[in-house]
Amino acid sequence: MTDSFHVTLLGAGNVATCLLKTFARVGIKVDQIYSRTEASAKAAAAIVHCPYTTQLAAVTSSSDLYICSLKDAVLENVLTQIPDFGKAMWVHTSGSLPMSVFAPYTSRYGVFYPLQTFSKQREISFEEIPVCLETAAKEDMIYLKTFAEKCSHRVQEMDSVQRSYLHLAAVFACNFTNSMYAAAGDILEKHGIDFEMLLPLIDETARKVHQCTPDEAQTGPAVRMDHNIIDKHLFLLQDDAVYVDLYKRLSDAIYLRSKDKTK
Amino acid sequence: MTDSFHVTLLGAGNVATCLLKTFARVGIKVDQIYSRTEASAKAAAAIVHCPYTTQLAAVTSSSDLYICSLKDAVLENVLTQIPDFGKAMWVHTSGSLPMSVFAPYTSRYGVFYPLQTFSKQREISFEEIPVCLETAAKEDMIYLKTFAEKCSHRVQEMDSVQRSYLHLAAVFACNFTNSMYAAAGDILEKHGIDFEMLLPLIDETARKVHQCTPDEAQTGPAVRMDHNIIDKHLFLLQDDAVYVDLYKRLSDAIYLRSKDKTK
Numbered sequence: 001m002t003d004s005f006h007v008t009l010l011g012a013g014n015v016a017t018c019l020l021k022t023f024a025r026v027g028i029k030v031d032q033i034y035s036r037t038e039a040s041a042k043a044a045a046a047i048v049h050c051p052y053t054t055q056l057a058a059v060t061s062s063s064d065l066y067i068c069s070l071k072d073a074v075l076e077n078v079l080t081q082i083p084d085f086g087k088a089m090w091v092h093t094s095g096s097l098p099m100s101v102f103a104p105y106t107s108r109y110g111v112f113y114p115l116q117t118f119s120k121q122r123e124i125s126f127e128e129i130p131v132c133l134e135t136a137a138k139e140d141m142i143y144l145k146t147f148a149e150k151c152s153h154r155v156q157e158m159d160s161v162q163r164s165y166l167h168l169a170a171v172f173a174c175n176f177t178n179s180m181y182a183a184a185g186d187i188l189e190k191h192g193i194d195f196e197m198l199l200p201l202i203d204e205t206a207r208k209v210h211q212c213t214p215d216e217a218q219t220g221p222a223v224r225m226d227h228n229i230i231d232k233h234l235f236l237l238q239d240d241a242v243y244v245d246l247y248k249r250l251s252d253a254i255y256l257r258s259k260d261k262t263k
Numbered sequence: 264m265t266d267s268f269h270v271t272l273l274g275a276g277n278v279a280t281c282l283l284k285t286f287a288r289v290g291i292k293v294d295q296i297y298s299r300t301e302a303s304a305k306a307a308a309a310i311v312h313c314p315y316t317t318q319l320a321a322v323t324s325s326s327d328l329y330i331c332s333l334k335d336a337v338l339e340n341v342l343t344q345i346p347d348f349g350k351a352m353w354v355h356t357s358g359s360l361p362m363s364v365f366a367p368y369t370s371r372y373g374v375f376y377p378l379q380t381f382s383k384q385r386e387i388s389f390e391e392i393p394v395c396l397e398t399a400a401k402e403d404m405i406y407l408k409t410f411a412e413k414c415s416h417r418v419q420e421m422d423s424v425q426r427s428y429l430h431l432a433a434v435f436a437c438n439f440t441n442s443m444y445a446a447a448g449d450i451l452e453k454h455g456i457d458f459e460m461l462l463p464l465i466d467e468t469a470r471k472v473h474q475c476t477p478d479e480a481q482t483g484p485a486v487r488m489d490h491n492i493i494d495k496h497l498f499l500l501q502d503d504a505v506y507v508d509l510y511k512r513l514s515d516a517i518y519l520r521s522k523d524k525t526k
Binding site: 014071072073096115116117118119121122124128129130154158161162164165166167168169170171172173174175176177178179180181182183184185187188190191192193195197198199200201202203204205206207208209210211212213214215216217218219220221222223224226228229232233236237242245246247249250253254257 | 277334335336359378379380381382384385387391392393417421424425427428429430431432433434435436437438439440441442443444445446447448450451453454455456458460461462463464465466467468469470471472473474475476477478479480481482483484485486489491492495496499500505508509510512513516517520
């Protein structure tokens with residue numbers, strides 16, 4: 001077992017970019033980067049000053065660890081074009097793909113799933129990100145964990161089924177939450193109010209669930225089914241059928257939930 | 264114009280409690296607290312060591328400023344029972360009630376609306392909270408602003424129409440967002456995964472919209488209409504018709520929105 005890792009990274013998207021910045025910081029050596037397009041491959045390689053390729057046939061087999069940070073729909077096709085899987089370990093970073101996508105090609109495979117929302121313009125401290133690991137072979141878990149713990153101090157094992165539910169929950173907690181911010185932003189924009197006004201509220205809403213459960217944290221007209229306010233809001237929204245529908249459904253869900261919990 | 268304020272507070276709920284803690288901190292004198300129930304009146308009064316009453320007939324008229332922090336549905340009825348409005352200024356803290364609820368009783372009235380989600384168990388630093396002010400008489404705005412700026416450094420004027428849209432937007436950004444956290448928590452709980460795992464993701468989702476718009480911040484399967492993942496998620500949710508429906512609607516809304524924006 002060695003503590004120095006030589007990595008090849010397949011992909012140059014948001015997750016890959018964040019990983020490369022982390023590798024640069026913690027001193028993990030990147031041997032090669034593959035990306036389909038020259039521009040993204042070059043930009044990614046510049047972060048760690050390493051060679052890159054846009055040809056899968058040119059992916060070398062000399063690294064210890066191959067990390068595939070590609071779109072789910074792309075990964076399976078990419079794997080069919082890898083010339084030599086060698087003796088290295090192969091992992092992907094996907095929340096929803098099973099690790100068995102690698103099974104036809106090698107026996108040393110697993111998953112390195114960082115649970116976070118990645119955008120190129122945001123600098124994220126990777127050490128705070130929960131990373132879920134899974135490996136086909138038990139002895140590879142020790143290897144992968146040693147690697148992961150160089151990047152994050154929130155590493156844990158998780159099987160493919162649990163990971164798929166975690167990923168689903170993350171869609172609600174992040175993607176759908178952001179769509180609520182977008183709806184709020186729409187409403188404000190139409191009435192000349194600065195989105196910035198909502199930031200202290202957005203922050204506190206997030207902070208609250210560090211201390212209490214979402215059910216305990218729930219406030220607003222829906223939880224007490226305040227028809228007075230709800231009817232006013234539906235009236236204000238009347239020109240937008242999608243938001244009216246969403247407002248009603250979410251309010252009903254919040255109310256039913258609070259009734260269930262207080263039974 | 265004086266910088267020392269004598270306040271009477273009607274209400275002892277979450278907003279009132281947070282206000283009282285702020286008044287204690289910045290040295291605003293509370294003359295009297297009214298609440299319908301003895302226990303809550305007593306608990307509120309203990310924060311600032313002042314007299315309290317549970318009888319509207321016993322509300323005195325000697326304060327400079329009367330702050331009504333009551334449920335919208337209750338306020339109008341409460342006002343009919345106030346023995347003497349005197350020469351003081353009257354405000355409420357509601358996002359959705361117009362200030363004109365006071366018009367039958369006095370000419371010195373307005374709104375002091377703090378935009379935040381309040382829970383008794385959370386300590387909130389009031390100075391960061393945006394406070395929206397409105398007054399019937401122009402000269403009272405100077406008075407109310409002087410008062411509000413003792414409590415918060417994010418004070419601004421806003422009329423009743425804008426305030427009602429801001430309040431509506433806040434329901435999306437806070438109450439509905441929290442219901443997304445609750446849905447995520449449900450999914451995790453059913454599969455034995457700790458809600459804590461989501462906290463770095465929840466925090467980053469909130470932080471992102473400090474730096475970019477919600478549209479720029481949007482990630483996940485819906486924004487790229489990744490049917491591969493979406494179908495998997497709908498399969499995982501299949502036992503819960505409400506979540507299936509919500510997942511589809513929110514994903515469609517996110518996708519349509521991103522298509523519109525990139526046209």
